Amino acid sequence: MELFEIKQKDPExxxxxAEDAYYTRFPGGExxxxxxxxxxxSIIDMEQQMVPVLxxxxxxxxxxxxxxxxxxxxxxxxxxxxPMETVIQMSPGEGxxxxxxxxxxxxxxxxxxxxxxxxFPIWGDEIxxxxxx
Numbered sequence: 001m002e003l004f005e006i007k008q009k010d011p012e013x014x015x016x017x018a019e020d021a022y023y024t025r026f027p028g029g030e031x032x033x034x035x036x037x038x039x040x041x042s043i044i045d046m047e048q049q050m051v052p053v054l055x056x057x058x059x060x061x062x063x064x065x066x067x068x069x070x071x072x073x074x075x076x077x078x079x080x081x082x083p084m085e086t087v088i089q090m091s092p093g094e095g096x097x098x099x100x101x102x103x104x105x106x107x108x109x110x111x112x113x114x115x116x117x118x119x120f121p122i123w124g125d126e127i128x129x130x131x132x133x
Contacts, residue, residue, distance in 0.1 A: 021078035036064050036074050043068055062088065069098040 007014040017024045025031040030038075039061065046053045055065065059082045067077035069090045082088070085106040090098045 022075040032078055039064055
């Protein structure tokens with residue numbers, strides 16, 4: 001459910017969420033704080049690996065991991081924008097810390113596949129003519 005839908009359906013919960021997104025527990029679910037506690041063991045496992053680790057997950061998990069690897073306060077993770085169809089690569093940096101790189105998959109695929117981008121409608125765009133094939 002998108003934020004605008006939450007605001008329409010449950011304005012009271014939306015206000016609570018807007019006031020403190022980190023500690024607010026979703027109905028029948030968990031808060032970001034709960035999620036961070038659940039991720040601690042996984043983060044330790046990731047850091048101990050000698051080979052690359054791939055994480056495919058929901059945006060809230062990725063926000064928490066990005067906060068950790070950026071060495072930023074985890075309660076700020078709710079403000080991080082995580083783009084869809086994007087790989088976020090975190091590589092160990094010299095002297096400690098992590099280097100963050102982002103690779104937009106959909107945009108790159110479109111650029112490589114065709115020069116006429118109109119062949120590839122963006123999700124939600126109306127197609128004026130059916131694709132011939």
